[in-house]
Amino acid sequence: MTRPLGIILAGGRATRMGGGDKGLRSLGSARILDHVIARLEPQCAALALNANGDPARFAEFGLPVLPDSIGGYQGPLVGVLAGLDWAAQRGADTIVTAAADTPFLPLDLVARLTACAAPNGLCIAASPDETGTLRRHPTFGLWPVALRDDLRAALADGLRKVSLWADRHGAGTARFSNDQGDPFFNINRPEDIDTALRQMADPDAAP
Template identity: 40%
Template sequence: MAAEPSQKLTGVILAGGLARRMGGVAKGLQRYAGRPLLAHVIERLQPQVATLLLNVNHDRAAYAGFGLPLIGDAFADYPGPLAGLHAGLCAASTPWVLSVPCDSPHFPADLASRLFAAIKADGQRIAFARAEGKAHPVFCLCHRDLADDLADYLARGGRRVMQWCEQAGAVSVDFPDPAAFANFNSLDDLAC
């Protein structure tokens, strides 16, 4: 019997950025609907993967309270979400890594299975979400063997997630609800 997709996946939650648009606060620790944003993301992602990792570069003591292994960027100066994905690819014990940001608590409950199915159908090593024609490449399923390619891209100064996905031959997967990929960029957004 073939392994379920979730048994082959490590989830990495990206919380390693500077949250400039949110005034520099630790985004994942901000409260939404009575709980930290990160708690919502963990709850949504955990059933979809075999194990979870948390990419953080600051406030490690506060994030440690969530009980997840903490991984930091290998690149200085906070080069963005790709550095968090790279950290996940290097730390994963499974062949596949699914990245999601810490500020999008409503992503699809079938994100992993749909991205994995597309990869298997197309024979690619990377897939990302799309909704109503808009790409959401931070919601990305990637094979661990792309870690060196991603490290090279980052070392050359590359920072654009979509550009790297395209260079890596990514397949996009359409999802019906664009609101599922909405993220919180300001403290006022959290008050909804």
């Protein structure tokens, strides 16, 4: 099976981080985005960034930068649509998305999403929270290009919640374990960088 194109979602405003690009913050000897790219790139046929504003700030990564086609920072589904449109231009069938602030994303993300996908190719990642309840991670998904016009119409109608649109299309769920720390731990606040550094030093420690 052909590997999907990868889209790193970096289109948010990082308000809890004080603004700016979270992915460009240092985490150990590299930046957060370097860690994300290192883990996602081997799983994909090619990578692109979904980000708004001046794309030049990401030039050194050598990746295409895809802005939202709908203004106003209206959530990850808008970034998914940008990725699907880019994939359609390249003749690809699917994309996989990951958040730009998640330096421990699973090394088998694509394989697990693909294995658990619904017949239409749609799948969302999930893992247990601190109570053991399964929680979906809407920025980590496998998305078929064939649904991009449906998504565009849903966004035009005002839909913004990933789970609502995913459920509408019977998305599969790929379950991941937290046994070696949370693979979907995301850096939202400055203090989360210290937590991530501790997890890097001791991968078996939960954040």
